[in-house]
Amino acid sequence: MSEAGQTEATPGPLSGTLLLVDDEANILAALRRLLRRDGYTLITAASGEEGLQQLDAHPVDVILSDQRMPGMSGVEFLREARARRPETVRLVLSGYTELQSITDAINEGAIFKFLTKPWDDEQLRANIAEAVQYKRLADDNRRLSVQLGDANRRLEHLLAEQQAQIVRDRRAMGVLHEVLQLLPWPLLGVDDFGMVVAANGAAAELLGVSGTTLGSDLGRALPPALAARLAGMGEGELSAGIGGATYRITCRVLGADSQASGRLFIFEREVGQ
Template sequence: MVDDEANIVAALRRLLRRDGYTLLSAGSGEEGLALLATQAVDVILSDQRMPGMSGVEFLRQAKILRPDTVRLVLSGYTELQSITNAINEGAIFKFLTKPWDDEQLRANIAEAFSFKRLADENRRLSTQLREANAQLERMLADKQGQIVRERRTMGVLHELLQVLPWPLLGVDEAGMVVAANAQLENLLGSAAALLGGDSDAVLPAALARFAAGGGDDETVLALCGADYRVLRRQLGERSGAAGKLLILLPEGKCDG
């Protein structure tokens, strides 16, 4: 509360103390600014016509010093233009007149505190939203980096599969062919025809049945006129992969 008349400040104290506020007072705009420099407040109620600094000018400076405060003018003098300008600038929340009605003044002060709580909550939520967005951006950047690394790794693994001397076959847990190297293509046909196909439909029957089995195992199968020792390895023990890898080790030359 800022007013150069001590009796006004005393009357305001008597009226507002019943509402449980912590009340601070100053006798001039300069004293009010000095108080605000060291004390955070929620609502400012200032007289308009005071010696030296007017209430409007005090509230303009108070807005700069404490932008989150809710600022009201209480005055018996209606300097309409200066008060209108201050309201348009956001320096003043409301203009109240003297003499005041006690209950109406209390209601206006309560409304100012409600406005302050709402503004504080909006700022809190905005801060949380900015922090959440920043965290999401970091997570997306990390995920994008992980995707790039995984693509490079998959590229290396794909090249490795192609240069290995044995036919290799990857089947997912649903029985779809998801990997086939050049050696397998030479043995069974085009990899393009194999990839994405159901193992029962695109693989020789004996190889499809063995691929459908569970766990690590091996067998000997006759494929393309030659015998192959087929190793089946269950994936997922050391990674999130699900499916099986089959390695075909020729035990004799394939005639095609």
């Protein structure tokens, strides 16, 4: 097999796939000898056109390309490589500066770094390692961005569901409130601390409980004698005179079948009263 168009991998401390593009076989051979010790997967190509073919055929992290090549210059190749695989990190290695075209390519993001021939082995290895690390960080950032976007979408969906549930609960409470108002029996709700929290229209008419009374202590909302009897009342019934009539008062302790807590008093006028 020729020097170009080869793929090889050698175990080592680093990982990543490099695409090396140069029309000189001896340069590709020298780069492979230098970089294989670092554990990269190495893919080579002898021209920009072949480099694009390799890029389409393999996942690539870093591209190192010569600048002066027949048919397609390194900058032209890397511009096309960026269009096809924008996530790759791209470097130019050349003995010719051609500063304007290379500067333009760097400014537009087609090139990550420009390296010159002849190269210093350790400096070149360090630059490649930097490019691989940069690619890793960019990949991590992309993954985190995707995960964050997914988490935000799930959170937005959850918040929308919760908001919809709140609206449904409010509507249900509104219906329940209207139902309680239509019931003919006086109903009085008291929380665990003895505070009046609910009263329907019949209770308001019988006991004088109004909207301003809600939130008041039972002893302040009702006549003292009646309040004293109801304050210590548990599950059960008692009779009491109210407004010249006798009422059977049934107490229901809430919470057995729901998350509600407190007591509900139901007033029923005794038959014959």
